[in-house]
Amino acid sequence: MSRMEWRKLLNGNRIRKSETLYVKKQRNEFDKDYERIIYSSSLRRLQDKAQVFPLQENDFTRTRLTHSLEVASLGQSIAWEIGIWLLEEKKIFKDFWQAKELASLVEVTCLVHDLGNPPFGHYGEDIIRSWFQNWFESDTFKEIQKKYIDNGDVPLNNQQMNDFKFFEGNAQAIRILSKLQFLNDEYGANFTLGSLATLMKYPWSSDHEYATSKKKFGYFYSERELFEKLKKEVGIGEQRHPATYLLEAADDIAYLTADIEDGVKKRAVPWEEIYSGTIKKFFGDNYPDHFTKLEEHRLKAIKNKVPNRELVGVQNFKVMAQGIMIEAVIDSFKENYESIMEGSFKGDLLENSSAKQLKEELVNISIEYCYKNTEVLTLELVGDRVLNELLNFFVDAVVKIDKKPKAKLREEKILHLVSANFRHIQTLKEGGPKIEINELSLYMRLLLVTDFISGMTDSYAVNLHQQLSGIKLP
CATH class of the missing domain: 1.10.3210.10 (Hypothetical protein af1432)
Structure with a gap:
């Protein structure tokens, strides 16, 4: 290196x-x-x-x-x-x-x-990966790939298939x-x-x-x-x-504290119980001065009868925890600067900092109370069905287009539901004339589908799924 x-x-x-x-x-x-x-x-x-x-x-x-x-x-x-x-x-x-x-x-x-x-966030990535893992092992894929090869396309190589299996x-x-x-x-x-x-x-x-x-x-x-x-x-x-290490650290610091704050707002995280137990012990042992300040804010809020005291409490905690992690990350970057520049640094800045244990405590709270929350799990299961069925619907249609689409056949109608911008971009050819949709390789067609579906918002995906399932009219 x-x-x-x-x-x-x-x-x-x-x-x-x-x-x-x-x-x-x-x-x-x-x-x-x-x-x-x-x-x-x-x-x-x-x-x-x-x-x-x-x-x-x-x-x-x-x-x-x-x-x-x-x-x-x-x-x-x-x-x-x-x-x-x-x-x-x-x-x-x-x-x-x-x-x-x-x-x-x-x-x-x-x-x-x-x-x-x-x-549906990182779970959405898992759904897409799982769908393609199964599809590439199916007889349906083998038949489709044979058809493309017979028409002059080349088989998908390992990297092309992994692009979808590891989306x-x-x-x-x-x-x-x-x-x-x-x-x-x-x-x-x-x-x-x-x-x-x-x-x-x-x-x-x-x-x-x-x-x-x-x-x-x-x-x-x-x-x-x-x-x-x-x-x-x-x-x-x-x-x-x-700079990627700084980006990653900022992302970690943001979500480690904010997810807990959102959990308190949703009443998924029992803040008073966690504060009196986990937070008090951990901060008291490792950051006593910070905990003293945190306790001052808490007692002041109680004295002044501040509404939503749990939310105010977790917000004060968030600011304090972020400050500790920011300082630790900056020190970690400085201490590991030479190995970072040489490309030999392993792991991430927060994991290699004095705030490593704080990170672990925050992760444990989020896993226990946020990521396992019934509402989160239920809506992720909704997302599972939505994305799987959208992938079934669009992949099946897009790979079947074999002539310039006119929106007469079923698959042609489905293709026209895909973003016009994405369809246009796929037909652009650098340094040469534009190609037609029906001339796209199998790989580029699959990319067109993942471009479209991964670009959807949560609500749009749910609404489109309901419309295509006949549950709701457009």
Whole structure:
């Protein structure tokens, strides 16, 4: 592994040269990425994708959008501290503007880190993976693949099949930003190479040994050329971009505390019981000064007869716990800086920090009271049926199109339910004429379906499923 260099890591180049006419010198290229995506439909869809509790009618519990905004705020703060350290103490950054670039890079990648998540969160990923695992082993697939081979297509290779069997929201986010968030051409939002490299949490393909063992990968077969460009121009390989560790830490800090807060609001987490037991013992033993302050806030709230005291209590705890973890993560990055830059660092910053035990305590609370909550489990089972049946419906139709569709046959009608933008993007051919839908390979047709279904919001998926099942009229 070669040592990474910040001059390449902070790469503001794009696949297609930017055509922006309005230029402000104080805006760096990562700030422009933020401005490109903040108005996008892909980001807006996150407001109806579950963080923990799906299909909520209240306006308090977090969605993927509010979670992403919180992660972006935390990530920017952490990155500023690291940037100033690299400038003033390490003397690696040459000026303030490089520190600003790092903060902007982490902020925008935190904002878009969940862009590729399908409906029903990480469970939605599991559903898609399981569906394709079964489908690729079926006689139906064997018959379909034979038909495509007879018509001149090549068999799906191992990487192409693994793209679906190990379907990964992070890889889908790369695909959205580099292709699917359509504006004028096949380059999507045309994000900077530095942002795309940072967003790639698992910089290897789906047929890599890491993917088969960890069930995680960073890019689809369709983006393999983009990955080669990132390797060459940004300097990542199988080693992560250093800013990826800051993104991951901000994500962990945000969800570890916020999920518990949402659980208290939903009355799934018995806060007073946990505070008097787990929190009191753990903080009293490990962070006595912090616990004293926390107890002062609690007693003050009781004295002043503050309404919703449990919610106020968990919010004070959240702020305190986040502060502890932020400080620990910054220290961890500094302590492991050399191995991070050399690509030999293992694990994540929080796991390798003084706050490791705090992380474990928070995870245990969330698992016990939030992720096993009856409402969460019930709605995830609803999602299981919805996504499985949508995949049955759309894959079956899309793979059968063998002539230019006119919306007369059943499968042609179903194809026209797929986003017109996604259909258009699949027919674009770089450096050549546009192709027709019926000329798409089997791999690209399957991608069209996963692009469409993974892009759905929770409510849209449920509503479309009900309409196609005849339960509800359009």
